[in-house]
Amino acid sequence: MKQKRVYLFLIALILLSSFILAQSEEQAATEIDKAYACFEENLGDNCGGTRSTKQNSFNLLAASYDSSLQSDCSSSLKEKLKDNVCWGETDTGTCNIKSTALATLALTHIQDDVEDHEDWLLSKRIKDTGLTWFLEIDANNQTECDINGVKVTIEDNKKISGQPPQGLVKSYSNYWFEIKDLEKNYTISCDKDFITALIYQKPGSSVYHVSSETQTASEYDKITEKVNSFCFSTSNICDYEGSLWASLVLAKLGRDTSPYLPFIVSMSDKTENKKYLPSAFIYILTHSDDYYDELVSTQKSNNYWDESRNKFYDTALALLALSDVASDDSERAKRYLISVQKSDGCWPSDTAFILHGAWPKSPTSFSGGGDSISYCGDFGYYCASIGECQLEDTLDNFYCSSSAQVCCEVQPIEPTCSEKGGVECEVDQICSGSDVYSSDSNNCCIGDCIFADLEPECELQGDSCRASCNQDTEEEKTSYSSSCSFGDVCCSRLPPKESGFNIWLIILLAILIILIILAIVFRNQLKTWWAKRKGRKPGKKSDLPPTPGPNLRPGNFTQPRTSPTNRRSPVRRPPTRGRKADSDFDNTMKKLREMSK
Known part of the structure; x- marks a missing residue:
């Protein structure tokens, strides 16, 4: 009987878990639909009326599923074209690498003709990369x-x-x-x-x-x-961000990008280049476990990316790179994005890029030029990450949902965790090396599994795990936030701010000066008060001090005898201030007046 109850409880638990999971997925789908509805409303019939080439390109990538929106955004983007070959940051800006690469990527996604734009990018390669x-x-x-x-x-x-x-x-x-x-x-x-x-x-x-x-x-x-080896530039100095986007679009077009990797990889750890999130681009281009680990290690609070101080753009870029990986890191980032949507469904910025990076929709079956394009999977082929598909296996004239994927004739086989030389750690263990993705595990440890400390690393450093940090007195220590519980961040107290001028010292000096002045003015009253404190009246001392009797020994004193008198003591005239004292006071006041000037 008891065994039957246990089975019934387990079945009920499984059904309840399935119901909760289904409800969660349904809620997420509702929020995504709401985001697309907000996005479409903002586009209107002129692709949002934006002058920015970057925004126009992201709008086209996200709106490619709708033939009308695709046509509007494609036309708007082509109107910004300079000399029929390249783009600037705006419709009036001069041509640059990043803008041209982004626009070319968006047009490539809908199978438009980009040969002239590709040639322009290739003409901007230089060999002097500094290596x-x-x-x-x-x-x-x-x-x-x-x-x-x-x-x-x-x-x-x-x-x-x-x-x-x-x-x-x-x-x-x-x-x-x-x-x-x-x-x-x-x-x-x-x-x-x-x-x-x-x-x-x-x-x-x-x-x-x-x-x-x-x-x-x-x-x-x-x-x-x-x-x-090359980089891309419109001058004689390499454009790092431009080289990242140019390499991505050339890879999307099925071109060999190995000549650009030495410059991109070697310069990726420079401080001024980290804001571009280079590990995302390098992972797309190479599908290397090293850059997967580097990318996920920069995730803030296990929720989002924020290397450029624009967490929406950076998170969208990271999710674009992880588009073919069903990892916990990408799922947490998606849940975070849903949790910070505005009431209308959009995000404070980069809504188009977020939708394309996290929840892309397949392009419509007709491009702006009217040529038919087909979905890769409908013909038995495979959408795979650009770096995962060999050049000879890459197919043209087929589309995939993500611009970071290509249609691959042969299905890329992701190695298992053991084939990568890794192991999956237990729940109470952490990886001492790097966690990578494998075909049978989202957390394949390349290294040793060690037992985790019960106390988060953040708190071992003397800091605190909290939901958010006080912006005035604390800062987030991103390197330790991952040790905190889900949703918490590691907060470290900021050092006290130093003031360039100490107001209390000025007040103290002013009080001391006032006290000195009062002491000089009322010095006689102070002398009288001090004498009373000592237990005697001020006055003229006797010329001859009293002497003991002839037979008195030390320790054998007698009380001095006083004789009564009825004679009234003469009234003493109060002491008058001497001239020397007046001179000292005048000199002091004179010095104080000079100091105040």
């Missing part, structure tokens, strides 16, 4: 190599001997060549089996990066190495 490049040649034994017709020797200790060809100089203690001429091809042949690699280093760093896979060749075979 230092090296060529490494290695062999198991001493070998003589020919580089562009010049003989050099790679010794047993791996050092280079001999004069290098033009464009190369010996570097790194003669183990590598530094490439001075980035435009040249360097053809290498050796009399032993050998390998080559291109290595780069950013300014001011001690870290070296291998740009791509090493090349191998048998004896007397040839390998040609050339630096193929």
Whole structure:
């Protein structure tokens, strides 16, 4: 009987949980529909009437599901076109990389013709990215190599001997060549089996990066190495944010983006570039676990992203990058966005980008030009992250819901957690390394699982976990907020503000000056008061002090005898202020008057 009750309880619990989950999903769907309704209302019949190329592009991405809205936003965007090839920040601005890349991405999403815009972006590539490049040649034994017709020797200790060809100089203690001429091809042949690699280093760093896979060749075979690295710019200085968006749209078009990754990756940790959330772009382009971990580690309070001080834009960008990942991090961010919607369903800013990044809708089956486009999945193909699909498997003329996805002929297979060399931690454990996504786990630990401290790391640091911080006296410590309970943040007390001037010191000095003046003016009254405090009257002392009797010994004093008298004492004239005292007072007042001037 008891066992039957347990079964009934479990069944009821499962049904209740399913009902609550269904209600939650239904509520979320209602809020999303409300957001799209608000978005459509704000667009009107002229794509919101915006002059901003960025906003127009995001409007087109989000509104591509509706043929009328798509047509309005596409026409509005093309009206901002400069010289039929590029865009500026506004309809009157000069052309720049980011604006042109965003507009091209939006038009690519609806399968519009963007060939001229792509050519303009490619024409703005420059090779001077600020990176230092090296060529490494290695062999198991001493070998003589020919580089562009010049003989050099790679010794047993791996050092280079001999004069290098033009464009190369010996570097790194003669183990590598530094490439001075980035435009040249360097053809290498050796009399032993050998390998080559291109290595780069950013300014001011001690870290070296291998740009791509090493090349191998048998004896007397040839390998040609050339630096193929670019950034994007409308001047001679690399535009980092522009390079991020340009690389994304070229990847969307099925172009090889490996030439842009060295610059993007190496400069991603510079302080001035972190506000662009580069890990989101690099994860889209590479599908690398390292950049997935870096992206989710910057999530604030486990709810949103805020690297640029615009949490709505940053969260939309992060969700765009995670569009093909069903992770807890993205789900928490979506729940947070729903919780901060305005009453009309929109958000305070970036509503279009949020909708496209978090809840994208598939484009309508007809582009602005009237050409039919088909959904990728309808033909047995697969929408996958740009970096997850090999270039040779990428298909044109098919659309996916997200602009961060491409149609892939072959289904990309995400490795399992064990295949990635990871393990899933228990509930009471945390990962000492990095949590990555795998086909069988949202939290695959690449590292060790250790037992979690009962006390949050935030509080171990002497701070406090709370729902929100007092803006006047506290600041959020984002690096420890993730250790707090869901929805809480780590609050640290701000140091007391220093005032440039201490008003209490001024008041104290003023009081002291007043007291000194009063003491001078009433000095005689003070003397009288002090004498009373001492238990005697002020007056003229006797000329001769009393002396003890002839037979008195110490400790054997007698009370002095006084004789009664009926004679009235003469009335004493009150003491008059001497001239010297008047002079001292006058001098003091004079000094005080001079100080007050």
